[in-house]
Every structure is written in C-alpha cells, then in structure tokens.
Amino acid sequence: MxxxxxxxxxxxxxxxxxxxxxxxxxxxxxxxxxxxxxxxxxxxxxxxxxxxxxxxxxxxxxxxxxxxxxxxxxxxxxxxxxxxxxxxxxxxxxxxxxxxxxxxxxxxxxxxxxxxxxxxxxxxxxxxxxxxxxxxxxxxxxxxxxxxxxNAEPNQLESQETGIIEHMNADHHENLITYCKHFHGVIASEVTMLGIDCDGFDVDSKDESGKQKILRFHFETPISDANSARKALVAMAQASRN
Missing domain, CATH: 2.30.110.10 (Electron Transport, Fmn-binding Protein; Chain A)
Structure with a gap:
C-alpha cells in the first residue's frame, strides 16, 4: 500500500x-x-x-x-x-x-x-x-x-449511503456480527453499521461484556455505488463463513 x-x-x-x-x-x-x-x-x-x-x-x-x-x-x-x-x-x-x-x-x-x-x-x-x-x-x-x-466510476455513495445502511441493519444483522468475528475477532452482541465509503465501512459494536467499539472494515477494491457495495459485502460474508 x-x-x-x-x-x-x-x-x-x-x-x-x-x-x-x-x-x-x-x-x-x-x-x-x-x-x-x-x-x-x-x-x-x-x-x-x-x-x-x-x-x-x-x-x-x-x-x-x-x-x-x-x-x-x-x-x-x-x-x-x-x-x-x-x-x-x-x-x-x-x-x-x-x-x-x-x-x-x-x-x-x-x-x-x-x-x-x-x-x-x-x-x-x-x-x-x-x-x-x-x-x-x-x-x-x-x-x-x-x-x-x-475508482473509474463516479462515486454515488453520498446519496445512496443511508439506504445501504438501513438495508444492512434491518436485513443483514447476522452478517454484521459475522464480519466482527471473522475480521476483528470480536464476538458482538449488538452491531450497527454507521457509514460506508469507497474504501470500506464502519460498525458500532458491543461485545458480551458490554464494551463498545467502532470497528473499521476495508474493501479489497474501492466501491462507488450500491451495486458494487452489495458485491463487496456479499464477498466478505462468504469469506467470513469459510
């Protein structure tokens, strides 16, 4: 890098x-x-x-x-x-x-x-x-x-970010928990995605002891919109389960 x-x-x-x-x-x-x-x-x-x-x-x-x-x-x-x-x-x-x-x-x-x-x-x-x-x-x-x-594509995340976050927090809560364990070794009892950008995303996590921490996750390649975000998040979910 x-x-x-x-x-x-x-x-x-x-x-x-x-x-x-x-x-x-x-x-x-x-x-x-x-x-x-x-x-x-x-x-x-x-x-x-x-x-x-x-x-x-x-x-x-x-x-x-x-x-x-x-x-x-x-x-x-x-x-x-x-x-x-x-x-x-x-x-x-x-x-x-x-x-x-x-x-x-x-x-x-x-x-x-x-x-x-x-x-x-x-x-x-x-x-x-x-x-x-x-x-x-x-x-x-x-x-x-x-x-x-x-990123060769125009960045559309500014207008799409809120929708992506609401979708992840409502429908993919278990994936967020899995990300925390696989990439950071954190057993999270509560997780909330806070933001997503071209380089990665942030999750507010709370472990079983009640300790709260914001965790940063990096994408392997930059993203630019909801579609590329979905592909990157799916790939991370698959890697977390292997």
Missing part, C-alpha cells in the same frame, strides 16, 4: 483531532483546540462549530487551518499520526445526507443542530504529512489523499 492510501485508511479510522487556526486575538500565533469530525465521501473532515468559539472567529478572518490526527495516547511519538493542512469553508448544516452521516457517528451532537449558532465547516485538504512509524513518513497531496482517482 502506498503512503497516500495508507494515510487515507488511517484518517478513516479516526474521528477527533487537534485543530489549529491563526489567532485574531494574538496575531501571528496559532491557536489549538480539540475538534471531533466526520469525514465526507471525499475523505475531507467535517466539523460542527459554534460562532461563539474562538476557532470560528479565527477561521472567519483566515480560513487556512491545520489539524493533527493521531491514534492512541500511550506513546504519541511511536504511533502513527497525520497532519492535515487546508482551508475551512462553511457549508449547509441542513444537507440531509451529510447531517445523517454526522449524527450516526456523533449522535451526542444532535442538540447542536437546533441551535442557530452552530454550523458545518469542511476542511478541504491541500497537503498532509503522514508519519506511519520510524523511517516511514512523507508529504501527501490533498487530491491523492481523497482517493477518488482510484
């Missing part, structure tokens, strides 16, 4: 980071703040922030931002991490598909949508610095990080 693909897969496994903006209160200084996010279907982070927040004031004055994404806090220098550099742009928080995707991953944010001072911002990634481990690091172009060029 090349560095860009590895960096994108790492990004798809994360949902929080440290957002840095350029301070308006103290010009010339960066301002860091925690920022939960959900990726759109082009692997661009979507954040939901208040007009009252310091970083929102900063973005209004200068849209150039950076976000540090990392996994695990045990040994930060040894673990993989990804620094995103891009521009934050305000987008419609009432986008039905995007709102549904955001709330599947971050349901605790539901009340924010009823507040007039919260808005969606998309971070359009221009460049990324990925550190996979000692001696494995490099810069990745933002267009490469999106991964859209890997």
């Amino acid at each position: 090349n560095l860009a693909n590895e960096a994108r897969q790492f990004l798809r496994n994360t949902r929080s980071g440290m957002l840095s903006t350029l301070s308006t209160k103290f010009p010339g200084y960066p301002f860091g703040s925690v920022a939960p996010f959900v990726l759109d279907h082009n692997a661009q982070p979507i954040i939901l922030i208040s007009t009252l927040a310091e970083h929102t004031h900063n973005i209004a004055a200068n849209s150039k931002v950076s976000m540090l994404v990392f996994a695990g806090a045990e040994d930060l220098q040894a673990n993989s991490r990804l620094t995103l550099i891009g521009e934050a742009t305000k987008i419609d928080k009432n986008d039905t598909d995007l709102r549904a995707r955001y709330l599947r991953y971050l349901p605790q944010a539901a009340s924010y949508f009823d507040m007039h001072d919260f808005s969606f911002y998309r971070i359009q990634i221009a460049h990324a610095r990925y550190i996979a481990g000692f001696g494995r690091m490099g810069w990745v172009d933002g267009a490469q990080l999106s991964g859209q060029e890997l």
